[in-house]
Structure formats: C-alpha cells, structure tokens
Amino acid sequence: MSEIRMLRTFLAIEKHGTMAAAADRMALTHAAVGAQMRTLERVCQRQLFNRSGRSIQLNDAGRSIIEQARAVVAAYDSLLRGVADQRSFEGSITIGSTVSSMGFLAANVIRLKVSYPGLNVRLTHGSTPDLERQVRAGEIDAAVIISEPRATTLPELWERLYDEPLVLLANPAITPADAPVASLLKRFPFIGFEATSLTGAHVTSLLRRLRAEVNLVLEMNSIAAIADLVRQNVGISIVPRLRHAAWDDDPLLYVKPIPGTTWRRHIGWYEFGRQPLATAIVKNQLLSALAD
Incomplete structure (x- = not known):
C-alpha cells in the first residue's frame, strides 16, 4: 500500500531529522521523498512542513500527526500478523527475484519464518522480463x-522499493582515492555491463557524457561476476551500487561515486495479487527492513 509507504517515509523524516537522511534510510532519491510528502500533504489537506529555502522542517501540523502515523503503521503491521495468525497461516507462495536482489529477499524471507512458521515461501531467480512474464x-x-518509473511498459502493480546509483568499482591497489573518474577510465582495462541491457545502455550513455574512451576487455550481465573480476584486478567497471552488498567493508573493492550522475536503477515489487495476504506479508517485511 503506497499510503503506508508514505507514512513510513514521514516517520523516517521525523526520526532522522531531514528529508535527505530519510531518503538514505528508505533507499529513495531526495526527489522521491519530496514527492511522497507533497502527496501526503494533499491527502491530509494541510501543509506538514515549513519550507524555507533549502531547509524543510516539520511544522506544528506535521508534528501533531506523528503519533497517529505511528499508530497506523503499527496497526497495519499488526493486521498482517493477526490475520495470518488467525488463519494459522500455512500458505505456500513463490517469489522471484533478479540475482542481484536475491540476497536481500532471501535474508528477509528467512526472518519471516520466526513469525510465520507455516508460511512457505519458495524463491526463484531470473531476468526482469522473464519474472514479469x-x-x-x-x-x-x-x-x-x-524497472524505472518513466518506462512506458511499467507493470500495473509495481511499487518501488529502493534505488541503486551508478558507481565506479575498482581494486584499491591501483586506485588513488583522489584520482578523477575520467582518468581511471582512460588508464585501466574496462569491464562493461552488457550493453543490450537497460543498465548497460545507461552505462554507455554515461561514458559518452564523460567523453571516456575505455579499453573494453569484456562485457557481462552479472554485477557479482564483475565485482569478482575487479577484486582480481582484471579491470575497473561502472555498475549499480548494490543496496545490500557490503562493498565498503571489502578490502579488495573501492567504490567511487561518479559526479553528475543522476540515473539510478530502480528495484521494485511486482505482483498480481493472487495471494494478497501472503505477498503483503513478504512485501511488508521488505519495507520494514528498508526503514530500519
């Protein structure tokens, strides 16, 4: 439910102090958080924030609904738990995922087994077109x-979970921290993301904007495989920064933001509602994990 997601974002702003901090915690862009809050204000029929220049703070009206927002979110979470418990939930569902998001999905499905031991979730992986089909x-x-919000073929029941920006991935042994991205792209072999894919097309567009002539050694459509080759010092790459990969703690990987890059890969939840309660339980677990 998009309204619950808006309230979770609203509560994240109250908890962390700014929209920027809430955007980081909810894995959304600052623009997406702003759009959600404007929609929430329309629903509430009143302004919830004081907007002065670049500073945006909760106003009295916003602070007055905090407890109600908490209560609604808590009631929604309780509803899912309560209905499932009343039915001694023993349903079985199958949830698919792209390979790069499978770790996030699997970890949260395992956590669900504590609260819903009778909920049997089978996982499968594939490409986005195959999973959508x-x-x-x-x-x-x-x-x-x-998926991405501007695509004309957007699924009807797709809800964005989080975003992943493009970053430069390199081995720290060859990468000075202060080296410009364009310089690194020129100096070292480049491992490309498959150009025919959506992400690969945006990487190609970015290289064009940077006017970078790279020494392409191979193309792959697996972020994990590309990261492994970077660890082995085969070359450098531009890939989406996986939201749930511990790259910052990896001594063999250096992650460098790319100035001026605005495109983000959008990861979302897609369903047709054949098992509405069971899928709502799984989706709610994912959203809760993002908000924590």
Missing part, C-alpha cells in the same frame, strides 16, 4: 524486479 502468467506470485 511469470507473474502475469500466474506461474509465480510476485517478484522483485528492475
């Missing part, structure tokens, strides 16, 4: 897929 055909119940 399987959901539409009723072969699986829902999927975590890659």
Whole structure:
C-alpha cells in the first residue's frame, strides 16, 4: 500500500531529522521523498512542513500527526500478523527475484519464518522480463524486479522499493582515492555491463557524457561476476551500487561515486495479487527492513 509507504517515509523524516537522511534510510532519491510528502500533504489537506529555502522542517501540523502515523503503521503491521495468525497461516507462495536482489529477499524471507512458521515461501531467480512474464502468467506470485518509473511498459502493480546509483568499482591497489573518474577510465582495462541491457545502455550513455574512451576487455550481465573480476584486478567497471552488498567493508573493492550522475536503477515489487495476504506479508517485511 503506497499510503503506508508514505507514512513510513514521514516517520523516517521525523526520526532522522531531514528529508535527505530519510531518503538514505528508505533507499529513495531526495526527489522521491519530496514527492511522497507533497502527496501526503494533499491527502491530509494541510501543509506538514515549513519550507524555507533549502531547509524543510516539520511544522506544528506535521508534528501533531506523528503519533497517529505511528499508530497506523503499527496497526497495519499488526493486521498482517493477526490475520495470518488467525488463519494459522500455512500458505505456500513463490517469489522471484533478479540475482542481484536475491540476497536481500532471501535474508528477509528467512526472518519471516520466526513469525510465520507455516508460511512457505519458495524463491526463484531470473531476468526482469522473464519474472514479469511469470507473474502475469500466474506461474509465480510476485517478484522483485528492475524497472524505472518513466518506462512506458511499467507493470500495473509495481511499487518501488529502493534505488541503486551508478558507481565506479575498482581494486584499491591501483586506485588513488583522489584520482578523477575520467582518468581511471582512460588508464585501466574496462569491464562493461552488457550493453543490450537497460543498465548497460545507461552505462554507455554515461561514458559518452564523460567523453571516456575505455579499453573494453569484456562485457557481462552479472554485477557479482564483475565485482569478482575487479577484486582480481582484471579491470575497473561502472555498475549499480548494490543496496545490500557490503562493498565498503571489502578490502579488495573501492567504490567511487561518479559526479553528475543522476540515473539510478530502480528495484521494485511486482505482483498480481493472487495471494494478497501472503505477498503483503513478504512485501511488508521488505519495507520494514528498508526503514530500519
């Protein structure tokens, strides 16, 4: 439910102090957080924030609904738990995911087993087009897929979970921290993201904007495989920064933001509602994990 997501974002702003901090915690862009809050204000029919220049703070009206917002979110979470408990929830569903998001999905499904031991979730992986087709055909119940809001073929029941910006991935042994991105792209072999994919097309567009002539050694459509080759010092790459990969703690990987890059890969939840309660439980667990 988009309204619950808006309230979670609203509470994240109250908890962390700024929209920027809330955007980071909710894995959304600052623009997406702003859009959610404007929608929430329209729903509430009143302004909830004082907007002065670049400073945006909760006003009295915003602070007055904090407890109600907490109560609504808590009631929603309780509703899912309560209905499932009343039915001694023993349903079985199949959830798909792209390979790069499978770790996030699997970890949260495992956590669900504590609260819902009778909920049997089978996981499967595939490409976004294949997963979307399987959901539409009723072969699986829902999927975590890659999409983007401006696409004309957006699934009707797709809700964005989090975003992943493009970053430069390199081995720290060859990468000075202060080296410009363009310089690194020129000096070292480049491992490309498959150009025919959505992400690969945006990487190609970025290289064009940077006027970078790279020494392409190979193309792959697996972020994990690219990261492993970077660890082995085969070359450098530009890939989406996986939201749930511990790259910052990896001594063999250096992650460098790319100035001026605005495109982000959007990861979302797609379903047709064949098992509405069971899929709502899983989706709610994912959203709760992002808000923590």
